[in-house]
Amino acid sequence: MIDALPPQGVPADQVLAELRGMRAADLPTHGGRLFAYVYDPAKAGLDELAMSAYALSAHVNGLDPTAFPSLLATENALVAAAARVLGAGPGTTAPDVVGSVTSGGTESLILAVKTARDAHPEIAAPRLVIPSTAHAAFAKAAHYLGVALDLVPVDPETFTPDPAAVAAAITADTVLVACSAPSYAQGVVDPVEQIAAIALERGVRCHVDACFGGWALPFLRRVGVAVPAFDFSLPGVTSMSVDLHKYAYTPKGVSVLLHRDAGLRRPQYFAFADWPGYTMVNPVISSTRSGGPIAAAFATLRHVGDEGYLELARQTRDAVAGLAKAVAEVDGLRLLAPADFTVVCLTSDDPGLDLFVLADELSARGWHTQPQLPYQGIPASIHLTVTASVLPQVPQFGPALAESAAAARAHGPVELPAELLAMAAHLPPDQLTPEMVAGLAETFGLTGGEPGAAPRLAVVNAVLAAAPPRLRERLLVEFVSLLQRPSW
Numbered sequence: 177m178i179d180a181l182p183p184q185g186v187p188a189d190q191v192l193a194e195l196r197g198m199r200a201a202d203l204p205t206h207g208g209r210l211f212a213y214v215y216d217p218a219k220a221g222l223d224e225l226a227m228s229a230y231a232l233s234a235h236v237n238g239l240d241p242t243a244f245p246s247l248l249a250t251e252n253a254l255v256a257a258a259a260r261v262l263g264a265g266p267g268t269t270a271p272d273v274v275g276s277v278t279s280g281g282t283e284s285l286i287l288a289v290k291t292a293r294d295a296h297p298e299i300a301a302p303r304l305v306i307p308s309t310a311h312a313a314f315a316k317a318a319h320y321l322g323v324a325l326d327l328v329p330v331d332p333e334t335f336t337p338d339p340a341a342v343a344a345a346i347t348a349d350t351v352l353v354a355c356s357a358p359s360y361a362q363g364v365v366d367p368v369e370q371i372a373a374i375a376l377e378r379g380v381r382c383h384v385d386a387c388f389g390g391w392a393l394p395f396l397r398r399v400g401v402a403v404p405a406f407d408f409s410l411p412g413v414t415s416m417s418v419d420l421h422k423y424a425y426t427p428k429g430v431s432v433l434l435h436r437d438a439g440l441r442r443p444q445y446f447a448f449a450d451w452p453g454y455t456m457v458n459p460v461i462s463s464t465r466s467g468g469p470i471a472a473a474f475a476t477l478r479h480v481g482d483e484g485y486l487e488l489a490r491q492t493r494d495a496v497a498g499l500a501k502a503v504a505e506v507d508g509l510r511l512l513a514p515a516d517f518t519v520v521c522l523t524s525d526d527p528g529l530d531l532f533v534l535a536d537e538l539s540a541r542g543w544h545t546q547p548q549l550p551y552q553g554i555p556a557s558i559h560l561t562v563t564a565s566v567l568p569q570v571p572q573f574g575p576a577l578a579e580s581a582a583a584a585r586a587h588g589p590v591e592l593p594a595e596l597l598a599m600a601a602h603l604p605p606d607q608l609t610p611e612m613v614a615g616l617a618e619t620f621g622l623t624g625g626e627p628g629a630a631p632r633l634a635v636v637n638a639v640l641a642a643a644p645p646r647l648r649e650r651l652l653v654e655f656v657s658l659l660q661r662p663s664w
């Protein structure tokens with residue numbers, strides 16, 4: 177075990193070598209073969225620039241915008257850039273747009289919901305309307321903020337909600353309607369134009385979650401991709417979020433939350449003067465926050481520039497087309513949703529070709545995808561978030577996919593023992609004990625294995641797939657709790 181607090185300090189070189197050793201067991205953040213978690217533009221020199229900028233401002237504190245004007249200036253510049261990309265700012269129909277930089281998509285969404293909730297103190301039991309494909313962070317926001325969640329089901333073919341169903345879900349207690357541009361799981365854009373018009377007519381705020389692909393869509397449109405209207409050009413859209421640490425390719429820790437005007441943003445702030453220390457006034461959830469991510473994002477945007485993002489969009493568009501073609505060429509696989517933007521989402525109609533086994537086979541060959549569990553009539557799928565760095569990998573992906581599919585067929589689908597299947601399907605979540613999960617984790621080789629050895633996860637995914645959502649949550653909470661133990 178590595179001791180984070182040794183009796184005597186360890187030389188810098190050695191500490192870095194230790195960290196590098198540990199990092200070697202991680203999935204590869206660069207190279208275009210990891211299709212989730214990371215966004216890689218494969219642009220020479222960009223990492224070095226971002227890290228230098230990060231280091232320059234790592235100790236700057238966003239707690240007080242007057243103490244560190246560099247942070248305020250760079251934050252305001254990022255907000256202006258995001259607004260411009262999303263159809264707002266001078267010369268548009270949303271000239272008074274304002275915003276804040278947050279630590280990520282989840283924080284932006286929590287704040288969008290908080291702002292909408294606090295704009296209506298007279299509503300005792302506020303509600304939030306979202307399509308069932310909206311990001312889980314909305315559920316987290318609702319849970320944290322005591323807002324009830326109204327999920328509108330989506331069409332199992334298009335993965336988007338019927339606007340009439342969204343309209344029907346709005347009540348006098350609804351403080352916010354939200355939709356995605358695009359959604360994470362299938363990468364589709366909701367009918368934002370219709371939903372925003374309904375919200376406007378009903379006098380309800382409408383948030384467009386463009387955290388995931390919102391930075392990519394406008395550039396994709398400019399390189400010829402048909403992108404429906406989804407931004408501030410639609411009058412009903414009152415707020416938007418876009419993560420710079422996704423398709424703006426900045427280091428992690430930067431999202432922008434925009435509001436159509438300062439009045440709409442006001443309830444986002446938290447101020448407190450009723451204590452003997454400094455009066456706290458925070459636009460976001462954290463109080464102290466590092467200037468590092470903001471400086472790195474500023475450097476990234478300025479260095480890549482508008483032309484650079486257009487080129488990255490071209491590369492992403494071509495990579496998506498190449499991967500989608502590779503999927504269509506493998507017998508038994510098909511796209512679950514059209515690969516119109518930045519996601520390739522595939523499924524299998526062939527019972528002999530188990531997607532979870534396929535994901536393991538891909539992983540064993542160095543291609544790391546994200547299996548998605550079946551949910552409310554939507555079949556299991558494999559998700560690929562595609563970034564610019566994938567393009568040079570496309571010629572190798574087709575053969576790897578075909579080979580992995582053949583291996584998955586030869587392996588055969590996962591067959592769970594009947595008692596495990598029955599447990600997954602019927603165990604009341606509150607009867608799941610930490611000991612049961614520890615036993616399962618050991619049986620499946622998820623604990624105590626060699627670091628870096630990719631565990632075969634198909635059996636785990638099959639158990640999760642057989643379990644209803646509440647039990648999936650409990651299983652994973654217990655599992656993660658098992659992992660999060662101090663290393664004595």
Ligand SMILES: Cc1ncc(COP(=O)(O)O)c(C=O)c1O
Nearest residue numbers: 280281282311313359360387388
């Ligand atoms: C559509 C969408 N919204 C919100 C989020 C949450 O972002 P973060 O992981 O930065 O909190 C994501 C993350 O993938 C997303 O895809």
